[in-house]
Amino acid sequence: MRLHLLALLAGGPAHGYELKQALEKLLGAAYPQPNIGQIYVTLGRLEQAGLIEGKHVSQPDRPDKKIYEITVAGREAVDLWYENPSEAPRVRDDFFMKLALAHLTGTADQIALIHRQRRHYLTLMRALSRLERAEQGPEQRIARLLIEGASLHLQADLDWLERCQEELE
Template identity: 80%
Template structure:
């Protein structure tokens, strides 16, 4: 979440609630948002690391708020993040490791493991397909792409689970 918040702050100063609202608007209801406490803890750590600077702003009708602004070091971290390839390999996937280690751990029912994971994937797929859709607007396309990407990954996982079952039976 550190780099996500830094990327948002690269667009301009904001306080914690504004950052959470920006994530919610951009990513839509399908993306699990961090709670506000996580955001403020992360902002504190980013400030300690010198990647952002915070300042108090007085408000007459509300408690003071803290506005955060990205530093040059923070911009450099965001630039490095954007230039670095994202990890695409899923060989360290938790389910893959469960399947690979099941027999050695005395859990020989690999088919049962596959079936439980298949049910989980199908439930997530169902929730995505009938879930709440993002509000129309400039950012709704990103949220729709997120849902589409998650759906395609789940479908690929289901195909792979089928392949695993065929191989292990």
């Protein structure tokens, strides 16, 4: 989340609640949203690392708020994040390890594991379909792309489970 917050601050100064709102507006319900406490903890760490600076701003009828601004080092970190490709496809997958260890140790039925995982993925797929129907306005374009990407990943996972079952039966 630290780089997400830095990228938002690269667009301009903001306080924690504005950053939370920006993430929620951009990603909708499709992306797990951090709570405000997580955001402020992360902002504190970013400030300690010298990637952002916080300034207290007085408000006449409210408590003071702290506005955060990105530093040169913070902007360099964001630029580097954008320049580097994201991680490769998941190789260290928890389910794959369950399947492999079940085979190695004989402590669980591999086909039962596949069926259980398939049911879980199908439940997730239905939830994504509901989210996609809910995110219909033009301002939810990014959220819809996120949902579509997650659905495509899930479909690939379901196809892979089918392949595993065929191989193991």
